[in-house]
Every structure is written in C-alpha cells, then in structure tokens.
Amino acid sequence: MDAIEILRQLKDKGVRFTPQRQAILEFLLETASHPTADEIYHHVKAKFPGVSLGTIYNTLNMLKEHGHLLELSYGDMSSRFDGNPENHYHIVCSKCGRVSDYHRTLIDLDQEVMEQSGFLIMGHRMEFYGICPKCREDEQLN
Numbered sequence: 376m377d378a379i380e381i382l383r384q385l386k387d388k389g390v391r392f393t394p395q396r397q398a399i400l401e402f403l404l405e406t407a408s409h410p411t412a413d414e415i416y417h418h419v420k421a422k423f424p425g426v427s428l429g430t431i432y433n434t435l436n437m438l439k440e441h442g443h444l445l446e447l448s449y450g451d452m453s454s455r456f457d458g459n460p461e462n463h464y465h466i467v468c469s470k471c472g473r474v475s476d477y478h479r480t481l482i483d484l485d486q487e488v489m490e491q492s493g494f495l496i497m498g499h500r501m502e503f504y505g506i507c508p509k510c511r512e513d514e515q516l517n
C-alpha cells in the first residue's frame with residue numbers, strides 16, 4: 376500500500392494527518408532499514424526541525440494500531456519499525472544490529488501450534504541471527 380492509500384484510509388477513520396506525520400509515514404514506506412524511533416526522529420527533523428520525539432512515538436503507535444506498521448522489539452534494545460506490516464522474516468546482524476528482510480513463503484506452523492497448545496495463534500515471528508556481509512568483509516580486512 377502506498378502513502379496516499381494509507382492516508383486516505385486513515386482519514387476515513389477520522390485520523391488527523393499533519394505534514395510531519397505524513398513525513399514519518401513516507402520515510403517508513405521508502406526505507407528498508409527497519410529504523411528505530413530515534414533514527415526516524417533524526418530523519419524527519421532534517422525536514423521539519425520543530426518535530427518532537429513525542430510526535431514520532433504517537434504517530435508510530437497510531438500506525439501500529441491501524442495495522443500499517445510492524446514493531447520488532449528486542450528486549451532492552453530499542454524497537455525497530457517496519458513499514459511493511461505483512462508477516463515476513465528478518466535476519467539480524469549480531470555485530471552491527473542491521474536488520475534485513477528475508478522473503479519466502481511463510482512456514483505453515485500456526486495450525487499445528489494452535490492444536491498442540493490450545494492458544495489462539497494470531498501469527499508467528501521468526502528471526503535469523505548472524506554476521507552480515509558487510510561485517511564479514513570488515514572482519515577479513517582486520
């Protein structure tokens with residue numbers, strides 16, 4: 376879904392959109408870097424110096440609530456945000472923390488887990504950990 380379509384849907388639901396909020400949404404849709412709230416803040420601040428971290432957080436919460444955003448939480452570390460809300464897999468670099476998408480057909484486990492556990496399964500999250508190509512290269516150079 377593009378920014379215009381998301382804006383249209385949210386306006387129909389009565390969500391107010393300022394140019395700052397729109398800039399946050401557009402950044403999330405165009406980047407594949409899974410930025411933290413801080414990174415989003417610095418990016419939007421370049422264009423809108425008056426933007427506050429509070430605006431970033433409440434826009435992220437609003438987008439998440441309406442299903443347009445995925446939050447990847449990592450315990451103590453800052454959450455990362457993904458403008459692609461469809462369930463997909465991620466690879467995390469243990470050295471630099473970079474998060475990449477890995478697209479493949481989702482593993483069909485939900486039904487099995489539901490039957491075995493009695494939980495109502497809404498989805499699952501799977502992550503791969505390793506050293507990214509850039510860090511591997513740097514390691515060899517050192």
Ligand SMILES: [Zn+2]
Nearest residue numbers: 468471507510
């Ligand atoms: Zn790395």
Ligand SMILES: [Zn+2]
Nearest residue numbers: 457459465476
């Ligand atoms: Zn992703």
